[in-house]
Amino acid sequence: MSQPIGVLLVNLGTPASYQVADIRRYLNEFLSDTRVVELPKFLWQFILKGVVLPFRAPKLVEKYKEIWMDGGSPLLVYTQAQGEALAHKFADENIIVEIAMRYGEPDLEKAILGLREKGCERILVVPMYPQYAASTTATLFDRVAQISKKMRDQPDYRFIKRYAEHPAYIASLAHKVEEFWRLNGVPQRLLLSFHGLPQRSVDLGDPYYDDCHKTAALLREALKTYNVEIEVSFQSQFGKAKWISPATQTVLERYPSQGVHNVDVMCPGFAADCLETLEEIQLGCAEAFKAKGGKQFRYIPCLNADPMWIDALAQIVKDRLGSWS
Template identity: 50%
Template sequence: MARYRPEPAHSHGSVPRVGVLLVNLGSPEAPTAAAVRPYLKQFLSDPRVVEIPRLAWWPILNLVILNTRPAKSAEKYASIWTDEGSPLRVHTERQAKLLAGFLTEAGHRDWRVDWAMRYGRPSIPERLDALREAGCDRILVVPMYPQYAGSTTGSVMDEVADRLRTWRNLPELRFVRSYHDDPGYIAALAANVQAHWAKNGQADRLILSFHGVPRFTLDKGDPYHCECHKTARLLAEALEVAPERVMLTFQSRFGKAEWLKPYTQPTLEALPKQGVRSVDVMCPGFAADCLETLEEIAMECKEAFLTHGGKHFHYIPCLNTRDDWMHALTQLVIRHAGHWADADPRRSVADRQLGRTRALALGASHGEKTP
């Protein structure tokens, strides 16, 4: 028999309440080997992340990787750590707070917005439980990965499902599967690049570096590779630049297996020999700056490019809490909430009309047809 967690007190006739949960990858609690080790263990124990038979993977993970990698990773985390903590946690928390404010402005005053990390804390189970305790019986889960991959968004869905197995009274549940081609997301990326160009001028190449995944995932049907390419194409079109000036690459390889190509660092090392002296690099697959952007790209890859003859390397930060991105994220959430937004009993007629007007204006600004 299933063991259910105690249900919160129920009030008959209570009004349905919407909860929104933003989810990002995660971060250790501190930039130390002791804190990195449990984080890495949770991350690398996820069968969505490492698709190696458990019996073969367990000794490699526990006897080799977890005894050697935490100290090295801790040094990298220490190089980007801030007084407020992990940049990824700081940005994600701010995104959640800003989203709550924008939703309030749109008339959804009683929606509850929270945030969680797939690995580390705050965890998905504890924040789902918090939403339930707050009376949210309609929950929208928003993995902050623009492009879908089984190892990222798929893993979030697994963790949500595992927690809901312990609930007797299930909520209405919705997911944002991906937003790789969302007009607001693409427009925010383009504005981010244009703002950088207005201040620094255009480099010889714009490098769009996405997090890598093993090549076999593409062969087995994972759509991540295709969605990355679509994001890159739409961004190039929005920027109105020649396709040959924009390059898509993949970073953050792990292990000896082949991953999606071309690889970011080897590409940057080869460009100076081809006459490319300056590059702008951005990471559209990350909704917030983190270890992979601030240390791997802005530090390691910069050094590699300059060491191999490059002259100018500029890293363009992630969208983080840009105002245009937060507005786009707000509209994304409202659209995926669907009839929950229209049926919000706490939302006045004026609020609903204002929200509809804003939605139509946003659609018109992106060339969409309005009813």
């Protein structure tokens, strides 16, 4: 029998619990990454250790508690479901599917070593970020290289850089929206909220902003028969630096004065629901919208482990496996 192929689904990461210590530990690892915060290391570590970790972590406790699930954080629960569903799709193809997080648990290094112990000479790394950004996709590739640097016998790797325009991904998003509208009716406006990025990153050549708009353009085309205006915004701004715009909450707060009182919001840049979608958008932005006179705010969940998305993910993986499979 031929050697199995490893497929490693990797998402960003999550605290082990909503306790302050675990949140602080996660934030410290995440925000210490120089790909994530591109400030002089000495200056940023002073701010991180002296201001961010002591004050921000406690504020996140209640936010995480609001969305926590029986199996852990939503990001972990849904990523595990994605991994299990994809493994089932590949059950007859000598492909081993594992999940990992760039920060926190399940640990990326343990996942790679685990695949090697199962006989995987070839490993496909699948970042669960449809749109490429240096602060997400590139830092994952950096970490894989860092882990492999310690190995005497390294595996053969392949990576997926992005799937922002992949037809199967776009079709999954469109199906998600269509099913939601079939059950609930169409809104006045559909807002696609992507994670934010400092403007400086884009100015330095990061293609993320363009990737987001490419996804939005293809989704508009797929949904054009509904005659619903679809706009793009960016969420989760942090710090005082200029970020790519427009900001999601600002857009939503302006809608009522523009006559838009019924809005649906979707987050296509997140493969799985998490704090940024469930607490920030579904709860926080909904409240801000209604406080300005908005009447109906509906959040369309992420793809999570939807069967059509798992089929699409399998197709994306197979396309990249190419001659391996």
